[in-house]
Amino acid sequence: MNKKRFAEALTKLNTYSLEGEGVNRLAYSNKEKNALKFLMDEFSKEGLEVYEYSAGNVIARRNGSNPDLNAVAVGSHIDTVYEVGGYDGTIGVIAGLEIIRFLNENDISTERAIEVIIFACEESARFGLSTIESKAMTGTLLMSDLEVLKDKNNVSFAAAIKKET
Numbered sequence: 001m002n003k004k005r006f007a008e009a010l011t012k013l014n015t016y017s018l019e020g021e022g023v024n025r026l027a028y029s030n031k032e033k034n035a036l037k038f039l040m041d042e043f044s045k046e047g048l049e050v051y052e053y054s055a056g057n058v059i060a061r062r063n064g065s066n067p068d069l070n071a072v073a074v075g076s077h078i079d080t081v082y083e084v085g086g087y088d089g090t091i092g093v094i095a096g097l098e099i100i101r102f103l104n105e106n107d108i109s110t111e112r113a114i115e116v117i118i119f120a121c122e123e124s125a126r127f128g129l130s131t132i133e134s135k136a137m138t139g140t141l142l143m144s145d146l147e148v149l150k151d152k153n154n155v156s157f158a159a160a161i162k163k164e165t
Helices: 003-013 030-045 090-105 132-138 143-147 157-161
Strands: 049-052 058-062 072-077 114-119
Touching: 003 030, 003 090, 030 049, 030 058, 030 090, 030 114, 058 090, 072 090, 090 114, 114 132, 143 157
Parallel strands: 072 114
Antiparallel strands: 049 058, 058 114
């Protein structure tokens, strides 16, 4: 692992924050959108296929030599609660990026694909419900749970994921 590169990527990611103490990057905010673009660009530079899904989850995939095998998944989230430290969630995403960089720079191929997942809206700070997109990905979230969600500015969850905020 390249500790300096890891720290630089983490520091850069944490610049995408509203002012205030700590890091403030609410789900579906412009700060989070810009942070996602930064990360998607970094994964693309490493040759990964990067997909963004309609509700905001991002998956960066490094193919393996055996497409019949399930992928190995790593990752976390980058949205925050208010005034959080610089490691919550982001460590898992930056660790995934560093794994890919290490494998690439050492010309290491893997039999299984590796997917780095950035889950959207994992913190409850904006809508009062946590782990929304990981629940959606695993099929444990009901649409009726989402229909009632609004943030403190009365923006609905549906409007937020449509990038209207």
